[in-house]
Amino acid sequence: xxxxxxxxxxxxxxxxxxxxxxxxxxxxxxxxxxxxxxxxxxxxxxxxxxxxxxxxxxxxxxxxxxxxxxxxxxxxxxxxxxxxxxxxxxxxxxxxxxxxxxxxxxxxxxxxxxxxxxxxxxxxxxxxxxxxxxxxxxxxxxxxxxxxxxxxxxxxxxxxxxxxxxxxxxxxxxxxxxxxxxxxxxxxxxxxxxxxxxxxxxxxxxxxxxxx
Amino acid sequence: xxxxxxxxxxxxxxxxxxxxxxxxxxxxxxxxxxxxxxxxxxxxxxxxxxxxxxxxxxxxxxxxxxxxxxxxxxxxxxxxxxxxxxxxxxxxxxxxxxxxxxxxxxxxxxxxxxxxxxxxxxxxxxxxxxxxxxxxxxxxxxxxxxxxxxxxxxxxxxxxxxxxxxxxxxxxxxxxxxxxxxxxxxxxxxxxxxxxxxxxxxxxxxxxxxxxxxxxxxxxxxxxxxxxxxxxxxxxxxxxxxxxxxxxxxxxxxxxxxxxxxx
Amino acid sequence: xxxxxxxxxxxxxxxxxxxxxxxxxxxxxxxxxxxxxxxxxxxxxxxxxxxxxxxxxxxxxxxxxxxxxxxxxxxxxxxxxxxxxxxxxxxxxxxxxxxxxxxxxxxxxxxxxxxxxxxxxxxxxxxxxxxxxxxxxxxxxxxxxxxxxxxxxxxxxxxxxxxxxxxxxxxxxxxxxxxxxxxxxxxxxxxxxxxxxxxxxxxxxxxxxxxxxxxxxxxxxxxxxxxxxxxxxxxxxxxxxxxxxxxxxxxxxxxxxxxxxxxxxxxxxxxxxxxxxxxxxxxxxxxxxxxxxxxxxxxxxxxxxxxxxxxxxxxxxxxxxxxxxxxxxxxxxxxxxxxxxxxxxxxxxxxxxxxxxxxxxxxxxxxxxxxxxxxxxxxxxxxxxxxxxxxxxxxxxxxxxxxxxxxxxxxxxxxxxxxxxxxxxxxxxxxxxxxxxxxxxxxxxxxxxxxxxxxxxxxxxxxxxxx
Numbered sequence: 001x002x003x004x005x006x007x008x009x010x011x012x013x014x015x016x017x018x019x020x021x022x023x024x025x026x027x028x029x030x031x032x033x034x035x036x037x038x039x040x041x042x043x044x045x046x047x048x049x050x051x052x053x054x055x056x057x058x059x060x061x062x063x064x065x066x067x068x069x070x071x072x073x074x075x076x077x078x079x080x081x082x083x084x085x086x087x088x089x090x091x092x093x094x095x096x097x098x099x100x101x102x103x104x105x106x107x108x109x110x111x112x113x114x115x116x117x118x119x120x121x122x123x124x125x126x127x128x129x130x131x132x133x134x135x136x137x138x139x140x141x142x143x144x145x146x147x148x149x150x151x152x153x154x155x156x157x158x159x160x161x162x163x164x165x166x167x168x169x170x171x172x173x174x175x176x177x178x179x180x181x182x183x184x185x186x187x188x189x190x191x192x193x194x195x196x197x198x199x200x201x202x203x204x205x206x207x208x209x210x211x212x
Numbered sequence: 213x214x215x216x217x218x219x220x221x222x223x224x225x226x227x228x229x230x231x232x233x234x235x236x237x238x239x240x241x242x243x244x245x246x247x248x249x250x251x252x253x254x255x256x257x258x259x260x261x262x263x264x265x266x267x268x269x270x271x272x273x274x275x276x277x278x279x280x281x282x283x284x285x286x287x288x289x290x291x292x293x294x295x296x297x298x299x300x301x302x303x304x305x306x307x308x309x310x311x312x313x314x315x316x317x318x319x320x321x322x323x324x325x326x327x328x329x330x331x332x333x334x335x336x337x338x339x340x341x342x343x344x345x346x347x348x349x350x351x352x353x354x355x356x357x358x359x360x361x362x363x364x365x366x367x368x369x370x371x372x373x374x375x376x377x378x379x380x381x382x383x384x385x386x387x388x389x390x391x392x393x394x395x396x397x398x399x400x401x402x403x404x405x406x407x408x409x410x411x412x413x414x415x416x417x418x419x420x421x422x423x424x425x426x427x428x429x430x431x432x433x434x435x436x437x438x439x440x441x442x443x444x445x446x447x448x449x450x451x452x453x454x455x456x457x458x459x460x461x462x463x464x465x466x467x468x469x470x471x472x473x474x475x
Numbered sequence: 476x477x478x479x480x481x482x483x484x485x486x487x488x489x490x491x492x493x494x495x496x497x498x499x500x501x502x503x504x505x506x507x508x509x510x511x512x513x514x515x516x517x518x519x520x521x522x523x524x525x526x527x528x529x530x531x532x533x534x535x536x537x538x539x540x541x542x543x544x545x546x547x548x549x550x551x552x553x554x555x556x557x558x559x560x561x562x563x564x565x566x567x568x569x570x571x572x573x574x575x576x577x578x579x580x581x582x583x584x585x586x587x588x589x590x591x592x593x594x595x596x597x598x599x600x601x602x603x604x605x606x607x608x609x610x611x612x613x614x615x616x617x618x619x620x621x622x623x624x625x626x627x628x629x630x631x632x633x634x635x636x637x638x639x640x641x642x643x644x645x646x647x648x649x650x651x652x653x654x655x656x657x658x659x660x661x662x663x664x665x666x667x668x669x670x671x672x673x674x675x676x677x678x679x680x681x682x683x684x685x686x687x688x689x690x691x692x693x694x695x696x697x698x699x700x701x702x703x704x705x706x707x708x709x710x711x712x713x714x715x716x717x718x719x720x721x722x723x724x725x726x727x728x729x730x731x732x733x734x735x736x737x738x739x740x741x742x743x744x745x746x747x748x749x750x751x752x753x754x755x756x757x758x759x760x761x762x763x764x765x766x767x768x769x770x771x772x773x774x775x776x777x778x779x780x781x782x783x784x785x786x787x788x789x790x791x792x793x794x795x796x797x798x799x800x801x802x803x804x805x806x807x808x809x810x811x812x813x814x815x816x817x818x819x820x821x822x823x824x825x826x827x828x829x830x831x832x833x834x835x836x837x838x839x840x841x842x843x844x845x846x847x848x849x850x851x852x853x854x855x856x857x858x859x860x861x862x863x864x865x866x867x868x869x870x871x872x873x874x875x876x877x878x879x880x881x882x883x884x885x886x887x888x889x890x891x892x893x894x895x896x897x898x899x900x901x902x903x904x905x906x907x908x909x910x911x912x913x914x915x916x917x918x919x920x921x922x923x924x925x926x927x928x929x930x931x932x933x934x935x936x937x938x939x940x941x942x
Contacts, residue, residue: 011539015537027534028724031527031530041518041519128740164723168721191610195502200611202700238893267883400836401838415836416922444918
């Protein structure tokens, strides 16, 4: 008999299905709601404020600046490059909102394994943890968030939701992307003596330009 | 907890308490038994020490010998089930009876029910005094500094944490000093400490360092097994910390610490 | 267990004598405990959340075949290929087979405890496939030729000074580094090319999401995404117990998992992977394989279902007084600490691993910190009972316990025996202490024992004394 057959026979013997699919799904929803009753509190009721507080907290360690609209992004990137002594060259995530901007100050470069700076556009954010959300796709290749040493991400303030549960509700019934990435701060590791060090394999710095 | 303090209100008939001394107290430190007896009486209980008591069976249970554990559990149930309460000056023996007896008889509904009934009225001494009897010692003084080790079974299986501290706070002159890792196991673990004595030693060595670091004159706790382990290590390490069961202090019977023989 | 390094007790003794190990364990587990405590303190309802998390895992296990089938259906629809493995051998064979078909010379690997459990590193070596561990700690122990000693920090037994030496010896630059930051940068540089040169990337999974067919990885370094995205083939190896109903459940569990592991609110990178590269994608693997492994899970569902809730956070290790003294290697299995002591008898058999459930003080700290409320002390006690029933315990211990129980169940005999024994014991005492106990030398090797009372408590009560 196949491994699949054996595994399922054992599981069905031990856990025969006693409920309808609808009843099981209803139980699952109830359990998620039970968890929603005991969540960690948000420090600020304003989602943007909470997002910024979390993502700039020491243990996450990203930086944030506010911008009025998308057109301010290229100058923010240029300023960031100057501040950090980087060449004004960046790999641009092929997001249409981002490509539509005037990048004359920044030289666009392909994403490679030694890219110093990449600019991305997040799909959304989670206020609870200060996480950026990306769905992979033609306009959002996964690796833009992982290959550069400096990752600068534009995030629309209005795209921030309070919690994971709000994200899940928003995605209910939508097709599942190939990759869903929640990015919370720059790459880090505590593998040597539990001490936090940045830039393990992914970006050493994460800078967020909050739009709106 | 089960009952409210009835200290101030109209006097009710004193509850009948069966004192389960525990085998270690019986053999090694009767003073804890007498302290428990006095405290329970002071807290308005009608206390009896059933003569047929021996051991709760925990060593067998923790060694996986369920048959032996059942034999002793049955005996404890028979001796104590007619009392209003079973009280033991030990978190681990009280937890054995309260928590593990029902598990031990999981396949025997009649015995399980008896075990559950006894379990529901079984208490560790200090939490019984504080929670059930609303007791506070009066007129006890002890000019010393002390640190408290929360013994694991009492702490995690019975929720004994605030009660001993509340009782000790009523002792005049006693200064309590918190200890680093006060909720961390001392490495006793019953048969563990002789079976894996080297690991146990490493654990109790760290514990002894933490005790000494408080600079306290006294180490207090609620389980003789753990206290023996720590006292034995402190002694071997040449530390001068004196070790008592908290009940001995509360009863004003803290004359000779563990290892200090009566002259 | 007896391994090349002897018995559990031999390994524990060796570990206890290792000063560097003590330093490394104190630093890593100490940092972990402090950070977890702070994270839990900031979540007032943490205890209720633990119960809710346990219920979420239990729900998935209650409908195990339903959800696993749903997962399979959705994963297949996303273009993933599913492989089923009853045991470690089948799981490794499935991985090697995929690697061979992909003509892989190099496979990058993102830390997966299941991979360790099934012996994947050795299987890859035997198949002649170069394995590149990309998690920093796994990289360290790969250089040292070791196995993980912790499920979250596989190199928990190594100090920064050790790592510095290893990197100086093995990294291309041969630099002597003293700062952790510099060591991390050195590893980044060293591993960079392999991320983009490997034909196959192998990851584990923290969750298998039934409603979408996605698998979830959580890392802090970003190595999982760099392992799974550039190579042509991504292989996931996962125990079937990783199943959860929904993305929401997975994220809710992650909240507790991460806080319990590192004290962070969320890992830096929490990624759901669903199928291979799609039309228009500029990156991503062309093939996406999921190897679903039983290896004792169905047996656990019958004998120890609570343990299937385990989310592998490592909190029980960091808070275990025994683990903190002997480290992970002494346990001899893929998983150390309390959860390892519960799991290893399933994987390796009870008789050779029966020391593990016994080498525990049953103090309950592991249960207290477990984010899914696994009653680890109960599970370990159950193993002891099973070992006793199956006759694995020594005849001396069995006779001793039986004799004790017999005497203790006859109160008059018991009293008489004590009346005889205590004076004999008292004679060994000097100044209130006994320096060498008979029968149990383990105690007095490192501790003194107080001289017992002249008369037992009950004897004194009997004779009306009040001391």
